[in-house]
Amino acid sequence: MNSEHVPVMLREVVSHLVSRAGGVYVDCTLGVGGHTLGILEADPYSRIFGIDVDPEAIALAKEKLKGYGDRVSFVKGNFADLISLLNQHSISEVDGVLMDLGVSSIQLDTPERGFSFRYNAPLDMRMDQTADKPISYELNKESSDRLTEIIKEFGEERWAKRIARNIVTARERSPITTTARLAEIIERSVPRSGESIHPATRTFQALRIYKNSELENLESGLDQAIQILKTDGRICVISFHSLEDRIVKNTFRTLERGCICPPKIPKCICGKKPVIKIITKRPIVPGDEEIKANPRSRSSKMRVAEKL
Secondary structure (H helix, E strand, O other), X not given: OOOOOOOOOHHHHHHHHOOOOOOEEEXXXXXXXXXXXXXXXXXXXOEEEEEEOOHHHHHHHHHHOHHHHHHEEEEEOOHHHHHHHHHOOOOOOEEXXXXXXXXXXXXXXXXXXXXXXXXXXXXOOOOOOOOOOOHHHHHOOOOHHHHHHHHHHHHOOOOHHHHHHHHHHHHHHOOOOEHHHHHHHHHHHOOOOOOOOOOOHHHHHHHHHHHOOHHHHHHHHHHHHHHHEEEEEEEEEEEOOHHHHHHHHHHHHHHHHOOOOXXXXXXXXXXXXXXXXXXXXXXXXXXXXXXXXXXXXXOOEEEEEEEO
16 A cells, blocks of 8 residues: 545544434445544544445554444445345444545555556456456456447546447457556547546546446445434435436435425325435535645545435
């Protein structure tokens, strides 16, 4: 690991999430434990369940939080299975849930994890390297049409078709197995536009999201998180790109509205009631000082809701 992971909007997370002494919280994306540490310090009577799919992250978090004893429980798993994971610890309701959807620095800055085009490394991108196969497997197997679909849908990349076509052409010569080779293919595929981001950014994002089923997991995790919240309990979600934020925003709005009957029907017949109250009508974003200290925070947005 080349750099310490800095928790994004830590002060804002703690102020919105910790509302009572002795609360039970879930950090659905534990990472190396930065947000969890902030909650533990803000409420000295709190108990936290830290969930992560990455065994390396859990090992680092255990070391960081070893002084807090049984106030922290470490759970290897995916927050898409949140209710099942907590049931294993006899937990049926909690005071707060945090989801930080960003990729941890231990993943971005560890070359062999294959998340970043900044290093020449095996093309992997698995959050949990004990599961499934590296992304290079799909990259060398899927059709041009399917690769176009993945890159366009999950990366919102306008040059997806050209990138996919060039990937298929390149792999006919030899399999694409490294980040550097993939980045070079993408650079040749995307016209120079003067954008500040690297041409490979959107495609690498798309492949990572696809490989780890991130959007499907988010939808499932949000639903379960709100189910297990106590009345007045809160959920904080930090997203880093528009696809995630759209899911969070739309889910919150639907659950706050309740009734789904057509507007022309004079009386509700669906029976659905509001489940949450949205606390942040507009997402919270990091301030200039935080962005300067931690540039990776610049695209983050936090939305908060409270269970009714």
